[in-house]
Amino acid sequence: MNNLHIKTECTTKEEYNSLPVFYCKECLSLNIKTVAGTEFCDDCSSTDIGQCSISEWEELYKQRFGHKYIEK
DSSP states (O other): OOOOOOOOOOSSHHHHHHSEEEEETTTOOOOEEEETTEEEETTTOOOOEEEEEHHHHHHHHHHHHSSOSSOO
């Protein structure tokens, strides 16, 4: 996961939403930290980290918890 330095200058919502997110496969947190080259979840300390689009992550979250992370 050494590609954490991904293009972050987006001009549209679609471009921004197409950027990958890194998430904890254990608790689905997006609070991922890197220390000495090792990625881990800062919430549960798991090192099982996944990568997907934000819409895919939102679907995983909804499947596990029964609701969206952020309800409008």
